[in-house]
Amino acid sequence: MSRLAIFGAGRIGQIHARNAVKLAGVDLVHIVDPIAGPSRDTLAAETGATVSDAESVFADTSLDGVIVASSTDTHADILIRAADAGFPVFCEKPISLDFGRVEAVAQKVSATGVPVMLGFQRRYDASFRAVRDRIASGAAGRLEHVIMQSRDPSPPPASYVKTSGGMFRDTAIHDMDMARFLLEEDVATVYAVGSCLISPEIGKAGDIDTLMITLTTGSGRMAQVTNCRRGPMGYDQRLEALCSDEVLFVENQPQSTVRIVRPEGATTAPPENYFLDRFAQAYRDEMAAFVAMIRTGAAPLATLTDGVEAQRLVEAAIISHQTGAPVQFSPDWRP
Numbered sequence: 347m348s349r350l351a352i353f354g355a356g357r358i359g360q361i362h363a364r365n366a367v368k369l370a371g372v373d374l375v376h377i378v379d380p381i382a383g384p385s386r387d388t389l390a391a392e393t394g395a396t397v398s399d400a401e402s403v404f405a406d407t408s409l410d411g412v413i414v415a416s417s418t419d420t421h422a423d424i425l426i427r428a429a430d431a432g433f434p435v436f437c438e439k440p441i442s443l444d445f446g447r448v449e450a451v452a453q454k455v456s457a458t459g460v461p462v463m464l465g466f467q468r469r470y471d472a473s474f475r476a477v478r479d480r481i482a483s484g485a486a487g488r489l490e491h492v493i494m495q496s497r498d499p500s501p502p503p504a505s506y507v508k509t510s511g512g513m514f515r516d517t518a519i520h521d522m523d524m525a526r527f528l529l530e531e532d533v534a535t536v537y538a539v540g541s542c543l544i545s546p547e548i549g550k551a552g553d554i555d556t557l558m559i560t561l562t563t564g565s566g567r568m569a570q571v572t573n574c575r576r577g578p579m580g581y582d583q584r585l586e587a588l589c590s591d592e593v594l595f596v597e598n599q600p601q602s603t604v605r606i607v608r609p610e611g612a613t614t615a616p617p618e619n620y621f622l623d624r625f626a627q628a629y630r631d632e633m634a635a636f637v638a639m640i641r642t643g644a645a646p647l648a649t650l651t652d653g654v655e656a657q658r659l660v661e662a663a664i665i666s667h668q669t670g671a672p673v674q675f676s677p678d679w680r681p
C-alpha cells in the first residue's frame with residue numbers, strides 16, 4: 347500500500363486527490379488545507395482521508411509520499427519540509443514566484459536525495475508525448491521550428507493574477523517547459539512581447555493578457571509561443587513542429603466527434619472546455635507516474651530541475667518584455 351498526503355484541496359488538489367485514490371494500492375491518508383469548507387471536507391469524505399495539519403503529516407513516518415497542490419506561495423516551504431522528512435514529493439508548478447528562492451529550494455531539496463516530480467502535466471499528454479517520442483526516435487528528421495498556441499477561453503479575475511504569478515510565471519511556464527522538452531538544446535536567446543488587449547482589470551493588477559515569446563537555440567532552431575487570456579473558439583491548445591522530413595501537429599481535442607452536416611455546411615463540436623478537461627487523462631497519468639516513482643524509482647518525465655529551468659526561461663522572458671530587447675541566455679544566466 348502507498349500512503350500519501352496532499353496539501354491543498356482546491357481546484358487542482360481535488361483532481362490529484364481523486365486520481366490518486368483511483369490507483370490500485372494507494373491510500374490517501376491526510377488532506378491539509380487551512381480553509382474549512384465543502385471542497386476540503388467533501389474531498390476527505392470521498393477519498394477516505396483525514397483532515398490533518400502540516401505537523402501531523404511531517405511526523406507521520408508511515409507515509410510514502412506527499413502531493414503539494416496548495417497555493418503557489420506555500421510550495422517552497424512544504425517542499426523543503428517534506429524532503430527533510432524523507433518523503434518523495436509531487437509538487438505543482440511554480441516552485442516559488444521568487445527565482446532566488448526557486449534555486450535555493452532546489453539545491454536544498456536535491457541535497458536530501460529525495461525524488462521530486464514537477465506538475466508539468468503536458469509532458470504526460472499522449473499527443474505531446476507522441477510528438478516528442480517521434481522527434482527523439484529520428485523518424486521526423488531534425489526539429490527546426492516549434493510553434494505553440496496556449497489560449498484560455500476567457501480572462502481569470504484580476505485577484506487571481508496577483509497571487510498566481512500571472513501570464514509569465516503561472517501560464518507561460520508550461521510552454522517554456524514544453525519548448526525544452528521538445529528542443530532538448532540549450533536556449534540562446536529569449537524575446538518576449540506582451541500587451542493588455544482584453545482585460546483592463548488585469549492591466550491594473552500589473553499583468554498582461556496577450557504574450558508572444560520567441561526562443562532560439564545555440565544551433566539556431568526556434569520555438570514560438572503565444573499565450574492569451576481569450577480564446578474565441580474556447581480553450582485553444584495546439585502545437586506545430588516543423589521537422590526536416592515532416593510536420594507534426596497537435597490539434598485541439600473536440601468535446602465529441604459528432605459532425606452535423608446540413609445543406610448550408612458542416613459543424614463539429616468545440617474543443618474541450620478548459621485545461622482540466624483537456625488534460626484530464628494527463629493528470630491521471632502523471633499521478634500514476636508519481637506512484638511509480640515512489641514504488642520503483644522510475645524517473646518522472648518532469649523533475650525539480652525541469653521546474654527550475656522552465657522558470658529561468660520565464661524570468662528571461664519577463665526581462666525581455668520589460669526592456670523590449672532579447673535576452674542573451676545561457677546555462678549561467680540568472681535574472
Ligand SMILES: NC(=O)c1ccc[n+]([C@@H]2O[C@H](COP(=O)([O-])OP(=O)(O)OC[C@H]3O[C@@H](n4cnc5c(N)ncnc54)[C@H](O)[C@@H]3O)[C@@H](O)[C@H]2O)c1
Binds near residue numbers: 417465467510516
Ligand atoms: N499543472 C497544472 O495544470 C495546474 C493547474 C492548476 C493549478 N496548478 C497549480 O496548483 C496550485 C494550486 O492551484 P489551484 O488552482 O488548485 O488553487 P486553489 O486556490 O483552487 O487551491 C489552493 C488551495 O490551497 C490551500 N492552501 C493555502 N495554503 C495552504 C497550506 N499552507 N497548506 C495546505 N493548503 C493550503 C487553499 O486553501 C486552497 O484550497 C498553484 O500553484 C497552481 O499554479 C497547476
